[in-house]
Amino acid sequence: MKRFGLMVDARWPRTMGGVVRRWSSALALFAGTSILAPGVAHADDWGCQVLLCLSNPGGPEQYSACVPPIEKLWSALRHGDPFPTCDFGVGGSQGTFGSNTFASSGYCREDLLYWGGPEQSELLCRAAGAISLDIDNRLYTRVWWDVGGAGPTITEFYGAGSTQVPYDPSQSAALFLQKAEQQNSFGGGGQ
Template sequence: MKNLLFNSVVAACCLAPPYLTSPGRAQANEWGCEVILCLSNPGGPTQFAACRPSIQKLWRELAEGHSFPTCSGATFHSSRPGYEPYYCETGYRLKTDYGPRGQETICVSAALQPVSDALCPNVGESRSSGNGSVLSPRWQRSDGGRRCMGYPTARPKVRSQPHYVDVTIDGMATQRVWY
């Protein structure tokens, strides 16, 4: 899908004025077109050295609260800037809740997994939640026996670039740009 987007933007640039096909030589008032061309690259917006100054300028401008640049040569839409400082490994989802220390963010397994038998309640005992490292531990029948299953938790990872905008260029798939 990203290749289609890049091809679409490159095709538009080939029919557009020549300053759009060479990001390093774009006119100052066409910085937005340069940004769109670089963002549509399947290899990433900073893969080519010619794109790095424009993309770094974009990140600075967005971080300072400026709007996304415009380009008369392409149709695009960008969301308002967002902030998402944490992420989880594959197979986990981010969960934010309020606990005794205020707002807490953890990664929770998206699927039940086998966990230590010591975490499951004994017969006749009930627990409504796990002990912090596993949520909702419970006994389940598996292969003719019982197995303690739960949702393991992990600490979230911290993004080096926690701000983002979602960009849609020429009606193609929306791409999240982190800065």
């Protein structure tokens, strides 16, 4: 089936079908009102494609139709461009949005933190950033991008059926340092 100009694999999980139907309904409503009111701005197809692809629990580039819009997103973010938007229009999908946060020692997954810099004394993050996608004002996916270099991603899925518990990436450094301190204490590295 085709959504937002993308061919969507029929094997996409049922939760994805619900998201796609909700977004398609919002865009159809928006398109209908745009015909009646031609002065109304049109939805940005690229931003909507990006949100749809980022909502995939299997990763934003699992399906070939998502590769071009997502590669364009990575390029834009690497150049400091803002995260794209999707205008759902009147009566659209309220509470559905994505946002990018650039990664640092203060905002990272605990397993992506490492000691680097001069003399391995600086706490760093192996990802360039994380995109959080909210649907109905609830975290649905978080995609860590450029993990260990340009390209690779890690997708955390929190939507319907997920057993993964959301966490606050701004707390990861404290947990990382606490575990490192405990390991030093137990490993004879403490004083």
